[in-house]
Amino acid sequence: MSLSPAFLDELRMRTSLSTLIGRTIKVTKAGREYKACCPFHNEKTPSFTINDEKGFYHCFGCGAHGDAIRWMTDQRGLPFMEAVKELAQAAGMDVPAPDPRAAKRAEQAKGLHDAMAAAQGFFEEQLGGIDGGEARAYLQKRGISDATRRAFGFGFSPDGRGRLKSALKDFGEPMLVEAGLLIDPEALEQGNARKRERYDRFRGRLMLPIRDIRGRVIAFGGRILGAGEPKYLNSPDTPLFDKGRTLYNIDRASPASRQTERVIVVEGYMDVIALAQAGFGDAVAPLGTALTEHQIERLWKMVEVPILCFDGDSAGQKAAIRAATRALPLLRPGHSLCFATLPPGKDPDDLLRESGPQAMEAVLKAAEPLIERLWSHELSAMPLDTPEQKAALKQRLRAITDAIAHPDVRAHYAHEFRERYDARFFARRDNTPAQRQARGGGDGGRWQRDKRGNWKAPIPAAGFEVRAIGANGLEQRLLRAVLASLLRHPEQILPHREMLSALQIADSLLAQLLDVMISTSFRKETVETQALLTILGQGELYNMAKGMLRADAFKLTPDRTTTDPDRVARDLEEAVRVMTQGPELERNLAVATERVKADVSEENLLAQNHALVAHRNHLLRLAELGQSEDII
Template sequence: MSLTPAFLDELRARTSLSALIGRTVKIQKAGREYKACCPFHNEKTPSFTINDEKGFYHCFGCGAHGDAIRWMTDQRGLPFMEAVKELAQTAGMEVPAPDPRAAQRAEQAKGLHDVMAAAQSFFEDQLGGIDGAEARAYLQRRGISDATRRTFGFGYSPDSRGKLKVALRDFGDPMLIEAGLLIDPDGAEPEDSQARKRDSYDRFRGRLMLPIRDIRGRVIAFGGRIIGQGEPKYLNSPDTPLFDKGRTLYNIDRASPASRQSGRIIVVEGYMDVIALAQAGFAEAVAPLGTALTEHQIERLWKMADVPILCFDGDSAGQKAVIRAATRALPLLRPGMSLAFATLPGGQDPDDLIRAQGTTAMESVLASAEPLVERLWKHEQGVAPLDTPEQRAALKQRLSAITDAIAHSDVRAHYVQAFRERYDALFFARRQSGFTPGPRHNPRGASGGWQRDRRGNWKPPLPPAGTEARAIGESGMEQRLLRAILASLLRHPEQIALHRETLSGLQIADSALAQLLDAMIAASFRKETVERQGLLTILGQGEVYNMAKGMLRADTFTFTPHRITADPDRVARDLDEAVRVMAQGPELEAALAQATRRFESEVSEENFAEQQRMRALKADHDRRLAELAQSEDII
């Protein structure tokens, strides 16, 4: 829909900005303007001003600035067109329709909104009447206050097939059916026109009713909880022209502005979880509507917070829902946008926890939320035993499937590295070299790590005293693979920083290759982005420079095809595998030697089993080393 500047200017002119902002923010007159404590950041002294004449607000503290439409999009979280429509409705203006069909759809939607508003009034009246006594008692048992009941619009649908139908008869059966309030047992017209058509009847019967609202706060559907015995326990409206359950989040109309105050959004399993949190002061909670979290809902959450917190029950069903959501998010991940996971104690929902231990306990659960990468790793690690090489290979395969599902190349590369570090830490003994699996190594002041010399250049750490791991590059296959890795890093210098920790721990037998690697790593510490020509400049003239130039010739070998058209994702994956295999060789040899000494000094079943395990790992490593070194992709 295209809106003219004249229409938008008229809309702004007809909107009282102070009245609009004053609905949710306490403002006070200050001369010809108004002032308030800024709703976009925490402050005690008002620095937020509103100028009705000029039609804008401005905060001198955080710089927030905008007009009425910007207020609705930034503070209320509405999409642009929804903001315009709501302001236009208040101002008594008609938003231009782009074509007759769109105008017809808008008119139809308006009629359905009227139906839903009337149904909401009916349900609220019934809750306060004689028929609603049992529902009111249920709310009292759940500890739902009268204020919360009014805020969320609780109602009751009588246990009758026709009370709602009679109350809203002026709208007509077709519109009530289209709104999802009545069930038509025949659906479309029966084929036999002479057949007797059965009467439609109320969809919701004998249920505690909750309105489901859109981002503008309009009722678009209902959720009903059975009172007493019956199935299903919860029943939602069907999809209608107003309601698509896969695109809607319960409580989004209140949680969206609340998330801008708290800086977070919390996703829980159901309506009552949202309501319990809101009553306890956590206004920024939403819930999906009886389905697994969808891609559209995840994108909607990211508009409110970069890292939404999923807080599902600690039982099996809750944790399965967590993994489904995590898996669905993988193709959507992009820099800065992810998910976090807070697990409730087993058998408890938010209401149980808050009742038992208070809001502090709930805040503690949210504060300890795990990143997506950690939750996925723990899940895959616990799926099956990891006692045999085959089971460990299966874990590696599952982790690869996760990373393959991530569309964004940079995010995928970091997940590959994170999983590799955890995998190696779990199965392979790490040398005490000052580098350990985990967050990116920071050389500044790190004991045993890279240090600056007096000229300010980065220098590698000295190998630890007493290390048993031999230097790399002594055998033909290792020499070939090492040269291929270095050649690929020269061609793709952006990969150096990603492998810096592992590469820094290598001991290399060939002094020229060792100098080349040291220069690469030192350059990656100096600059965030390393360029190929910059590397050559650092090397200067001499043996190492000539070797590097030779590696860059079109006819030299490298890991993965070195053509310009080579897939960068494939380069990253193959380099990751090659570096990992290269680093593991000396470590496995040292671990095998240690296991052999233990067995020779104390012959026992346990020591023998450990020695055999290390031999199997070493044999598997040697096989993979040979495959990589003899691969046709090393050319």
């Protein structure tokens, strides 16, 4: 049975070689590679290296060299097909069924590489000849040096339908068609009885070879020199070339990135070449398509956080957001993207010509993390003037977090978005500890740090009147309902932290529980129910909290089955407001009652305050009546 080169390359790419070898021998991280004592000969000093990025191992002592499949056959002693099947199972791949044509394609693979190399030689020769004068002038106009021209293998395809076909006739037309060098009209026009000749795909274009990670030519990109469309023409997908899995300049950028610990992703060939000529050798580009999942994974084999540097125009920024969205399901701890934005209307070549490499370096250093790009994009996507528009923003942010597969990364994104959203739309002006301290007058509010760095509550928060909650009665029951709700939904502690700090609670256990909740919210980026219970220990306070979490403990929301986070936040906000503003409502009612006696025009004011107090009393009754019900 023969397997296609594409399948075997995919298998190698999906296999972490260091992990595979590490199951048998001890491997140690050494920079961008791994090292070990060679299993193929006896040695005390490690000379065996593993390169995950390129997918091979090499021993500098005995010369052992190979990939994941070779490891399985040479070290494990498995037959070739057994090795492939075991690796495929671990990688979640299905081994293709036997196909007689696969054997023929495998035999042709070397011939295809030879054909591509011959085509590259032909194009380079044409660039230096009489026909290449216009192409050479274009390179000179673009400021491409001779050294850069040779390094990137620039060539020229003459404007004739059969020049390349004639030069490479020894390979046979079928192979040249399969390599994407010739176009077969018969394949394009099914049912056409008239036989038409095959002809050169690239004609009258400046040619650039596209190489794989090993530096072999697998495809070409051609830029038209005069008028015409398309401006750039790539090879079609072939047994050697899959544009969704290939990055231009990967062979040169890969070793460069090991020195810089950086990879720059730009939009096209000429951007890569301009950067390389200016000293930025760690740049790659997708090939005429949006960045794909396979390309993102390939980038992560080079560095954990590649820099996407797309043009500052609308099209470039849309491409950046498409890449950001495509990366969301793939995110995992440590692996992400960041985004460098070029000045509007500029590409890397423009910026380098006008301002030099230092300007480009400044753009790269100013790259923003993925979450910043997503937040700013959604914030500017639509107006945020009405409650409905603000709610739509919240919905879009939730869709982003829902797209993230890794649970820990998803939780951190949700927390970060929630904090930003609340700070923008619900934060009380100049009333957080950080804001009060920034004014230069000390904290001046309830929450302060002790000598150990923990947040404590010595005095009431500025802007909130102290509100006493008795040890029993309806308001104490409402307080219990609120605290139980916060235990179940600890992400709601932060939005209500300042208002809750104004409460003076007569019940010492309830007061301690609230203090623990708020202190924890200052120390931890993400507060979880189990973490709160752990902090409480195993004493009386812990037992009370566990009792509050029982399904039949307290009721704040009438619908005991609701899990709508918006409903949770809304009901909690109302309950907290009622507890903290109760005295103010009663005073307002008293004042309005006195004023209405003197002036009939105050009736509306009186009605409004009566409505507020009625709402407060309604919530208090819910707390009283719902002691056998669920809370939120």
